[in-house]
Amino acid sequence: TELATYTPEQISNLFQAFHLDFSLQPRLKVRVLALDYWTTDPFGADQAVSAALYVPDSSVGEFPLLSIQHGTIFQRDQAPSQNHLYSLEGVIGVLMAANGYLAIAPDGLGLGINESFHPYLHEAGSALPVVDGLRACRSYACGEDIPLAEDVYLVGYSEGGYVTMAAHHTIETGYGDEISVTASVPMAGPYDIRYVAETILQRATYDNPGYFGYVFTAYNTIYGWDRLSEVFLPAIASLIPDLYDGNHSGGEINDRLPHTIADVFQPQFLTDFLGSGETDIKAAMEANSVNAWAAQAPILLVHGAADTTVPYGVSPKTVADMQQAGARSIRLITVAGNHVDAALTATDSALVWISSLRP
Structure with missing residues (x-):
């Protein structure tokens, strides 16, 4: 289902209206769609779930995949497929698609079209809708003749930081023959x-x-x-x-x-x-903690120094635990602010870093 189309000028004007200042600037027109697909719940049952899909309107080049994991949402109709713009993940989706990424923001179980319960901070219940969302992205791109690059990036804030790390871990330990994570940026998440x-x-x-x-x-x-x-x-x-x-x-x-x-x-x-x-x-x-495993792909953690909602201390602890477990490349950027104030600065750091890795 097509939800909206935005030109680079419209995206810039929207960001200005909301006083959003990002290092990246929108370059391409973006189409936003609602994408429905199947995943598996913690009991092994098939579930229909939904996502917002942000598609760059360009015939030039191949597009990397970016999965954006949303922060804590309690209300079904606040999930990305139902609220594709007025949220942190909506802003990331529009901005990154406008920079040539095919971006998906999965709603997850219990949100959007799915009427089951939301498996909050459960690793498999959080990660599988991301894995299956990436598959659905590839399937959509194939059907629409959209050329995809090999790169796959993961990013998310708060609960989305946890889900990003859970998805990265789940992919590397269970789906590595099918999906190869290029890098992930978990932000302000309760990994431990x-x-x-x-x-x-x-x-x-x-x-x-x-x-x-x-x-x-x-x-x-x-x-x-x-x-x-x-x-x-x-x-x-x-x-x-x-x-x-x-x-x-x-x-x-x-x-x-x-x-x-x-x-x-x-x-x-x-x-x-x-x-x-x-x-x-x-x-x-x-x-269900995802703070100590031997990650192969680079991980950048970002966290606000004054965060007491998801206590800041979990991020330096996770870096130490991951290094101890044999992670190849993990580091932490500390930004100013609490859980709310730090979100945009953290996101800007994340998107600049992801862009710097693109071949």
Whole structure:
């Protein structure tokens, strides 16, 4: 389904209107489409999912593939295929297609057209829609006689940073004969989930309590725990099924949940999790962490120094863990700002670096 077409002038004018200042300038006309394809959920079932596809309107040269992983979205109709421009991934998609990349922004499971649950911070559930999205891109390009280069780049911010790293890991360890990642730029993501959870739960307050329920709802469903009432206080546990039904925004969910951590979780859970207990939950977090593996393709991490939403410390820790595990090339760029303020600066650094690698 064709969603929109933008000329370089229209893209520049839009960016100016929103005070977006990027090092790269749009050069080509861009067509935006909604692309539907099949993927596999954490239970091995086939699921129809959707994505936004950003297509350069040019007959010159071959186009590298770029997969853009979105930040945390709670509402189905805020996913890229439904909201192709007014988001960080929409801006990246339009700008990079206008620079000659065939770019896809997958909605993921539980978002866009998919009515299942969203497997938040679950490696396979996050990565497979990216793998299958790249396949769908190639299939679309083949059908439309769009010439593709060999290069494949991955980029994403926040949850998208995690999904970028998860997809890179999954491709290199399971799909390397079919897809070869050229480079990835995970930004401000919770790569080491247990480290991030322990860092946050030691605080008195947290401004994004919606993330807690999202992770636990996903793991509770995937691992069949049935433990929401043991983890959360009764008033919170009773709210959770309705809040995460795909119809509520992050703002709504954060407004409905207390920002004081002791008002969200059962005291026994906090004691056990921050002590030596809750081994199943810790094991699940470790199994889905993507912070220590021998990556072959270069990775650039970018993170805002003042980020407390996804604690900044996870990025230097991930660089050290990845180097220890034998990653060939990984480094970190630290930019100014918190989780929100740093996003555009981080993105500009990411896109400049990706462009510098293009043959």
